[in-house]
Amino acid sequence: MSASHTPSDQAMFHPLRSELETIEVLRALADPTRLEIVRILAAERSGELACGAFGLDASKQNLSHHFRVLREAGIIRSRDEGRNRYTSLRRADLEARFPGLLGAVLGKKALTRKP
Amino acid sequence: MSASHTPSDQAMFHPLRSELETIEVLRALADPTRLEIVRILAAERSGELACGAFGLDASKQNLSHHFRVLREAGIIRSRDEGRNRYTSLRRADLEARFPGLLGAVLGKKALTRKP
Numbered sequence: 001m002s003a004s005h006t007p008s009d010q011a012m013f014h015p016l017r018s019e020l021e022t023i024e025v026l027r028a029l030a031d032p033t034r035l036e037i038v039r040i041l042a043a044e045r046s047g048e049l050a051c052g053a054f055g056l057d058a059s060k061q062n063l064s065h066h067f068r069v070l071r072e073a074g075i076i077r078s079r080d081e082g083r084n085r086y087t088s089l090r091r092a093d094l095e096a097r098f099p100g101l102l103g104a105v106l107g108k109k110a111l112t113r114k115p
Numbered sequence: 116m117s118a119s120h121t122p123s124d125q126a127m128f129h130p131l132r133s134e135l136e137t138i139e140v141l142r143a144l145a146d147p148t149r150l151e152i153v154r155i156l157a158a159e160r161s162g163e164l165a166c167g168a169f170g171l172d173a174s175k176q177n178l179s180h181h182f183r184v185l186r187e188a189g190i191i192r193s194r195d196e197g198r199n200r201y202t203s204l205r206r207a208d209l210e211a212r213f214p215g216l217l218g219a220v221l222g223k224k225a226l227t228r229k230p
Contacts (some may be wrong), residue, residue, distance in 0.1 A: 022220060026145035030138055100215030105137060 012071060012078055017093040020074040025098065028073035029105055033058055034066045038075060039106055041089040048088035051078075127186060127193055132208040135189040140213065143188035144220055148173055149181045153190060154221055156204040163203035166193075 029035055033056060040054055056063060067087060070076045075094065078087045094102055144150055148171060155169055171178060182202060185191040190209065193202045209217055 023145055023147055023150065026141050026150075026220065030141035030145050032138055035138065035141075098219045101219035104213045104216035104219055105141065 014071060014077055015074040017074070017090075017096060020093065020097045022098070024073045025075060025094070025101070028069050028075055031066065031069075033062070034070055035105070037066060037070060037087075038089065038102075041076065041087065042091070042102065042106055044089075048086045051085045051087055129186060129192055130189040132189070132205075132211060135208065135212045137213070139188045140190060140209070140216070143184050143190055146181065146184075148177070149185055150220070152181060152185060152202075153204065153217075156191065156202065157206070157217065157221055159204075163201045166200045166202055 029038065036056060037054060041049060051063070051067060054063070058066070067076065067078065071078055071087075074090060076087050077090050078085055080086075089102075091102065144153065151171060152169060156164060166178070166182060169178070173181070182191065182193065186193050186202075189205060191202050192205050193200055195201075204217075206217065
C-alpha cells in the first residue's frame with residue numbers, strides 16, 4: 001500500500017512504512033480489543049471494513065480510541081468515504097518491517113485468507 | 116526447556132508453556148528496557164546471564180520490575196544460584212507458542228546466534 005494520502009484522509013496521521021517502530025507496534029497490539037480488530041481485518045476478504053461493521057462490544061468513543069492507536073502505530077489505514085470510515089490492515093507494510101509478526105500474533109490460520 | 120521448577124526458583128512464578136498468553140507476551144515486550152533485555156539474552160551464547168551483567172542504565176529496583184514482568188509473561192526464566200540470579204530466554208517455549216515472534220520483533224540477525 002502506498003504511503004500517499006488521498007485528500008479525504010489528510011487529517012488522519014498515518015506513519016510511513018519506514019517510520020513504523022517496534023515498541024509502538026507491540027504496544028498497539030497488546031490490547032484485547034485492538035488485537036481483535038486486527039484479527040477481524042486479517043480475516044476480511046474484501047480488504048477493508050467500515051468502522052461500524054466490526055461488531056465489537058465497546059462504545060463508539062472507546063472503539064474510536066482503539067482505531068486511532070492502531071492507525072498511529074501504522075497497523076491499520078483508515079479513509080473516509082462519504083459518511084463512512086473504512087479501515088484496512090497495513091499487511092504489506094507490517095510484513096516488510098516485521099516479517100512474521102502478524103502470523104506469530106494471530107496464528108497462521110488467520111493469515112491464510114487473502115482478498 | 117522443561118516447565119519443572121528446581122527448589123531454588125520455587126518462589127518465582129514461571130507460567131507453563133501452555134499458559135503463555137498473546138496479550139501478556141506483547142505487553143511485556145512493548146517496553147524499550149524489556150525489549151533490550153530480550154535482545155541481550157537472544158544474543159547471549161552461554162544461554163543465561165547473571166542479572167547484574169546486562170549493563171543496562173536503570174536502577175536495580177527498576178530492572179527487578181522489568182525482569183519480573185518478563186518472567187511472569189513467560190518470556191524469561193530465572194533461577195537463583197548462591198547469591199546470583201541467572202536469567203535465560205524461553206526461546207523454545209516462545210517459538211512453540213508464537214512461531215516467528217522473536218525473530219519478527221528482534222530482527223532475524225539477533226536470532227542467528229545460538230549457544
